[in-house]
Amino acid sequence: MSIKIPGIDVSHWQGAIDWAKVKNSGIKFVIIKAGGSDAGFYTDSRWETNYKGARAAGLDVGAYYFNGKNCTSWDDGRADAQRFLKLLAGKKLEYPVFFDCEAQSTSTRTGNTDAVIGFCKELEAAKYYAGVYASTSSGFQSRLDDSRLKEYTHWVAQYASTCKYTGTTGIWQYSDTGKIDGISGNVDLDWAYVDYPSAVARNHLNGY
Numbered sequence: 591m592s593i594k595i596p597g598i599d600v601s602h603w604q605g606a607i608d609w610a611k612v613k614n615s616g617i618k619f620v621i622i623k624a625g626g627s628d629a630g631f632y633t634d635s636r637w638e639t640n641y642k643g644a645r646a647a648g649l650d651v652g653a654y655y656f657n658g659k660n661c662t663s664w665d666d667g668r669a670d671a672q673r674f675l676k677l678l679a680g681k682k683l684e685y686p687v688f689f690d691c692e693a694q695s696t697s698t699r700t701g702n703t704d705a706v707i708g709f710c711k712e713l714e715a716a717k718y719y720a721g722v723y724a725s726t727s728s729g730f731q732s733r734l735d736d737s738r739l740k741e742y743t744h745w746v747a748q749y750a751s752t753c754k755y756t757g758t759t760g761i762w763q764y765s766d767t768g769k770i771d772g773i774s775g776n777v778d779l780d781w782a783y784v785d786y787p788s789a790v791a792r793n794h795l796n797g798y
Contacts, residue, residue, distance in 0.1 A: 595619060595782040597685075599654070599763065602636040604773050609647035611772025619650040619685055619782060621745075621761075624677040626656030627670050628693050633677055641681060650787050652685025653678060654723060654745075657709070659693040662701035667708030674709075675716055682797035684787040686721040686743050686760070687713055696732045703735040710742050719786065719795045721745055723763075726755045743784065760784045 596616060600607065601623035612620070622640045625633040634640075637653075644651050655674040661667060667689070678687065689709045694702040710720035721743035722734075729747070730736040736757060743760040746753055753762045761782045768779035790796050 593783060593785060597621065597650075597761070597780040597782055598768065598770060598773075599623075599778045599780060600636075600640060600773075602634050604636075604775065604777055607640065607643060608772035609643040609649065612644075612770055613647040613649055615771040617649065617770060619652065619780075619786075620644050621652040621654055621685060621688065621780070623690075624653045624655055624674060626658065626690070627661055627673070628656050628658035631673055637677065645682075650684035652683055652687065652786070653681075654688040654690045655709075656690040657693065657705065659695065661705045661709075662694060662698040664704045664708035666701075667705030667710075668712045670705075671709040671712035675713070675718075678718070678797075680797075683718075684790055684796070685782070686719040686745075686786060687796070688721045688723045688745055691722060691724045691729055691733060694733055696728070699733060699735055702733055703738050706734065706739060706742070717795050719743070719790055719793075721760065723747065726753065730755060730757070743786075745780075760786075 597619035599621040623634040624637045713720040723745040726748040745761040746755045746759045747763040763780045765779040767776045
């Protein structure tokens with residue numbers, strides 16, 4: 591892989607963040623939780639604050655939506671995408687917007703995959719760069735039929751020295767115990783292998 595860009599992903603669990611310190615630590619991008627459907631339908635309590643703070647510090651920004659265990663059909667995914675779009679309205683993002691697939695049962699694998707496709711297609715129709723987040727084994731192998739998802743950028747979680755995912759990895763989340771100046775406690779660490787900001791700008795996506 592020719593490029594390797596350091597980033598993090600955050601939610602309300604990280605609490606108040608000093609984004610200037612994060613930027614000065616060498617981090618280039620952040621993927622921020624906007625909301626989800628795993629506990630009703632909600633907006634992450636620090637979505638707006640994190641978005642504004644990260645942008646003010648000069649970081650590139652992406653977003654994700656944590657889909658709940660009942661998001662198991664095309665229509666479910668499409669409905670969650672419409673909720674996500676309301677949270678994204680008026681914002682500019684340099685990194686993709688992701689379907690976070692962790693909560694669904696492996697017994698609904700076909701429906702889970704349908705939901706991802708419905709979600710991503712709805713976001714693409716609204717001119718967003720859509721992708722899917724899941725773990726290497728329990729996610730892309732057991733919870734999803736990854737053979738149907740090749741057209742969407744992949745954010746792969748595997749906490750190890752190397753990523754064993756055999757498909758094309760856009761972003762690798764390689765640790766959930768990172769320590770970054772400006773953040774109290776642990777934070778997820780990521781490497782991006784795609785120049786997403788250029789693709790977003792070139793194709794006029796994500797509010798650009």
